[in-house]
Amino acid sequence: MATQENSVSQAEASQTKQNTPDPCIVVIFGASGDLTKRKLLPALYHLEQQNLLPEKFAVVGVARRDLSKTFAPDMKDGIVKGGGVDQGEAKLGKFMERVHYFATEFDNDEGYEGLKKYLADLDGKLGTGGRRLFYLAVAPEFFADITQRIAKHGMAKGEGDAWVRFIIEKPFGTDLASAKKLNDDIHAVLEEDQIFRIDHYLGKEVVQNIPIFRFANSIFEPLWNSNYIDHIQITGAESIGIEGRGPFYEGAGALRDVLQNHVMEVLSFVAMEPPTSFESAAVRIEKLKVWKAIRPVPIEDTARGQYGPGKVDGQDVIGYRQEDRVNPESQQVTYAAMKLSIDNLRWAGVPFYIRAGKRLASRVTEVVVVFKQPLRNIFGQGELEPNVLTLRIQPDDGISVQFGNKVPGPTTTIDQVAMTFNYAQKFGKSYASGYERLLLDAMLGDGTLFAEGAGVEATWTLMTPILEAWEGQIKDFPNYAAGSWGPKEADELLQRDGREWRVS
Ligand SMILES: NC(=O)C1=CN([C@@H]2O[C@H](COP(=O)(O)OP(=O)(O)OC[C@H]3O[C@@H](n4cnc5c(N)ncnc54)[C@H](OP(=O)(O)O)[C@@H]3O)[C@@H](O)[C@H]2O)C=CC1
Ligand SMILES: O=C1O[C@H](COP(=O)(O)O)[C@@H](O)[C@H](O)[C@H]1O
Numbered sequence: 222m223a224t225q226e227n228s229v230s231q232a233e234a235s236q237t238k239q240n241t242p243d244p245c246i247v248v249i250f251g252a253s254g255d256l257t258k259r260k261l262l263p264a265l266y267h268l269e270q271q272n273l274l275p276e277k278f279a280v281v282g283v284a285r286r287d288l289s290k291t292f293a294p295d296m297k298d299g300i301v302k303g304g305g306v307d308q309g310e311a312k313l314g315k316f317m318e319r320v321h322y323f324a325t326e327f328d329n330d331e332g333y334e335g336l337k338k339y340l341a342d343l344d345g346k347l348g349t350g351g352r353r354l355f356y357l358a359v360a361p362e363f364f365a366d367i368t369q370r371i372a373k374h375g376m377a378k379g380e381g382d383a384w385v386r387f388i389i390e391k392p393f394g395t396d397l398a399s400a401k402k403l404n405d406d407i408h409a410v411l412e413e414d415q416i417f418r419i420d421h422y423l424g425k426e427v428v429q430n431i432p433i434f435r436f437a438n439s440i441f442e443p444l445w446n447s448n449y450i451d452h453i454q455i456t457g458a459e460s461i462g463i464e465g466r467g468p469f470y471e472g473a474g475a476l477r478d479v480l481q482n483h484v485m486e487v488l489s490f491v492a493m494e495p496p497t498s499f500e501s502a503a504v505r506i507e508k509l510k511v512w513k514a515i516r517p518v519p520i521e522d523t524a525r526g527q528y529g530p531g532k533v534d535g536q537d538v539i540g541y542r543q544e545d546r547v548n549p550e551s552q553q554v555t556y557a558a559m560k561l562s563i564d565n566l567r568w569a570g571v572p573f574y575i576r577a578g579k580r581l582a583s584r585v586t587e588v589v590v591v592f593k594q595p596l597r598n599i600f601g602q603g604e605l606e607p608n609v610l611t612l613r614i615q616p617d618d619g620i621s622v623q624f625g626n627k628v629p630g631p632t633t634t635i636d637q638v639a640m641t642f643n644y645a646q647k648f649g650k651s652y653a654s655g656y657e658r659l660l661l662d663a664m665l666g667d668g669t670l671f672a673e674g675a676g677v678e679a680t681w682t683l684m685t686p687i688l689e690a691w692e693g694q695i696k697d698f699p700n701y702a703a704g705s706w707g708p709k710e711a712d713e714l715l716q717r718d719g720r721e722w723r724v725s
Pocket of ligand 1 (some may be wrong): 256328361
């Protein structure tokens with residue numbers, strides 16, 4: 222007979238997967254860049270702190286400048302500045318010994334031959350067995366070329382059962398045609414199961430928790446449909462501007478930068494049917510079904526904006542057109558919103574309102590589920606307030622449920638109260654950026670939290686006609702002040718349905 226202790230450990234084992242990867246080398250292209258320093262090296266170090274890296278392991282940074290002497294100290298500095306060095310410098314020192322650097326231009330074939338030899342030598346010294354995780358932390362125009370050159374130099378396939386995987390950064394394409402071309406170019410040399418298209422929102426705890434919240438509990442899912450839900454809002458609001466990324470943002474804008482990827486990924490977890498298991502293939506099928514069920518969006522169901530000068534957190538800030546390396550007559554959007562309808566039985570008649578923008582009043586990323594009112598108000602005090610469930614992704618990540626409650630006293634007065642769960646209060650402060658989980662999953666070969674080729678094309682199928690329609694219509698920009706909640710058209714989008722945007 223199983224003891225209680227035994228049965229708990231069996232249950233725990235069934236809820237967690239293998240969590241230490243095979244010996245391998247993580248090869249980061251774009252190693253002198255911002256992403257590597259601020260996110261990737263700190264994330265790998267956090268994995269080391271939790272003993273989640275294999276014993277036989279190395280990181281090799283690749284970029285054009287000769288940084289062999291300064292790379293490791295520079296990265297160490299990034300890790301220390303990012304916080305979370307709670308096991309002292311000794312652990313960090315040990316981690317930095319595993320960090321190496323190799324300089325080459327991305328289009329230099331000799332460089333790839335040199336890199337191949339460098340990695341093989343490390344395999345020989347460390348016993349990493351030829352397993353590679355290539356991370357393309359580079360500008361999107363390099364994604365296909367670097368992948369193809371790695372393949373040309375015989376590094377895209379491992380010998381025997383040694384795996385070789387690629388993490389490709391975002392943005393994955395700028396419209397449907399470019400996303401398809403990128404998929405084709407990469408598929409010419411890699412199998413789909415080698416490709417990990419990263420969206421760091423899928424590494425955020427609350428986003429990962431959406432399927433758990435829905436499918437590992439029995440009290441929410443029965444209500445998760447058009448019988449009980451009035452509408453759903455997803456907000457990706459940032460108070461920061463474009464942070465010096467003028468040239469990038471001029472080519473991107475809010476729809477390409479955040480709505481097409483981060484917000485659509487979140488939406489798919491909120492709206493999907495229960496997958497048959499939480500394995501990559503099963504989850505991807507359900508996510509794809511959601512995106513494909515979204516009705517083409519009429520242009521009247523969209524709103525866009527660009528911020529002008531204003532005040533954020535009491536400080537004067539410039540408008541988008543005054544930002545460094547931005548066209549003073551730019552038509553680029555720094556705010557995008559739309560109403561989506563999902564054509565399936567679960568969501569018939571339940572609009573999903575989504576929005577993302579820069580220089581808004583505050584930084585809030587959240588999903589707000591607004592429930593229908595009871596069919597009859599037996600308390601006779603006018604309209605009851607709806608129940609609202611908020612999945613707060615950041616900051617102050619947590620979950621809260623708002624409901625009507627009797628105000629203590631001799632009369633029957635109803636007021637809104639909330640039950641709130643806060644991650645930091647329960648689990649303590651976390652330094653995890655989301656990249657920890659995603660890097661670990663890629664080393665373990667688990668693509669559940671990564672985008673798939675067909676999924677990326679499905680979201681671009683939806684978004685490309687909107688971009689084209691917007692590009693054909695000049696707007697009178699700027700149309701919202703920095704520090705506000707965006708353009709009035711976005712408010713009107715909900716007002717005409719008798720609703721309003723909510724932030725918790
Ligand atoms: N930074 C962030 O927070 C985020 C970034 N991303 C994505 O990650 C990717 C990288 O972004 P980020 O780190 O900000 O970019 P950076 O511009 O900071 O870094 C680019 C890197 O590529 C190297 N590089 C550029 N051209 C060449 C070349 N011809 N040969 C060799 N090396 C070259 C640069 O080397 P050198 O230093 O010598 O110029 C640098 O290491 C992008 O796709 C971005 O969209 C996604 C989410 C967030
Ligand atoms: O990918 C991107 O995301 C960030 C927002 O990420 P967050 O983790 O800080 O919420 C956004 O600022 C940036 O423009 C975009 O490229």
